[in-house]
Amino acid sequence: MQRGARTSRPREEKWMLRLYIAGNTPKSTAALINLKRYCEQHLSNRYELEVIDLLLNPQLAAGDQILAIPTLVRKMPVPVRKIIGDLSNEEKVLVGLDLRPIKK
Structure with missing residues (x-):
């Protein structure tokens, strides 16, 4: 590797995301x-999204230590990362997930 070169994740790496919500608020x-929208723009077909409604399954909040909703948890790639809120600020979400946009 060249000195100062940045390492990046393989393009084919699968992202596993879990979004905790509470009903249709x-x-x-x-x-x-x-x-x-962000997943389609930046991850194409390289992601799995699991949506967990805590009104239906409140016991599932303990596994990821969910204290507020909505909360997004990036399970893979490691390390695990969490973002709380409605995810309306794309730049903050991408930085929070450590997601670099796919260059076209």
């Missing part, structure tokens, strides 16, 4: 819509 709905 405006913030939960906005978070899901925003996240799907």
Whole structure:
């Protein structure tokens, strides 16, 4: 590797994302819509998204230590990262996920 060269994740690496919501609240709905848009733009077909409604399965909040909703958890690639809120600020979401846009 050249000195100063940046290492990057392989393009084919699969991202595993989990979005915790609470029913169809405006913030939960906005978070899901925003996240799907970012995934399609920046991850193409390299992601799996699991949506967990804590109104239906409140016991699942403990596994990822969810304290607020909506919360996005990046399970893979490691390390695990979390973002709380409606995910409306794309730049903050991409930085929070350590996601570099695909160069076209």
